[in-house]
Amino acid sequence: QVQLVESGGGLVKPGGSLRLSCAASGFTFSDYYMSWIRQAPGKGLEWVSNIRGSGSTIFSADSVKGRFTISRDNAKNSLYLQMNSLRPGDTAVYYCARFRGFCTGGTCYSNYFDYWGQGTLVTVSS
């Protein structure tokens, strides 16, 4: 069965950095796009970033461009999110999710998340 397990969350000061990890199992990891989605306390969901199965293509929300970097290690079946220049507004539970879709020719098709991890909490506060 598909399992996604996030780790690496915690308390960090504004301006600091943190690296989240997501361990995947139960499917051929390299065949799928993967995503990070976050949810601020008591708020809705916000898409953060997608990465192609090969790792060759990355798409990110404007709110995190230049600060957050998604990456993956297919040999370790792992997804990562490097978060730099953190702000209090980045405080959220960060979910790793399997993305069903593919992107080519200027657009993406299907576009949904079929499996989600349980999330890891990131708190940015002084």
Place this chain on the structure above:
Amino acid sequence: QSALTQPPSASGSPGQSVTISCTGTSSDVGGYNYVSWYQQHPGKAPKLMIYEVNKRPSGVPDRFSGSKSGNTASLIVSGLQAEDEADYYCSSYAGSYSLVFGGGTKLTVL
């Protein structure tokens, strides 16, 4: 990208039907048939309920259905059950390789 608009709350009695709307623009909901819906119980991860407007993953009861008209998508829950009480979020492809979620709707089973 602006969040899609959902009503903050919806409610219905057991056995009744309830519809949750998700309004966007021609750049997201209206421009693509890539609307999905997620159910989230308190403290839990979201669960996929509907994808590509009206397709249901295996294991999701057929009481859940989806539709779209213009810039507004809808999730219909028929035959409401107590376990349907949860937050529901819509999502849509928004062009330029981006995705956008709605603000969420809290469904209460009276």
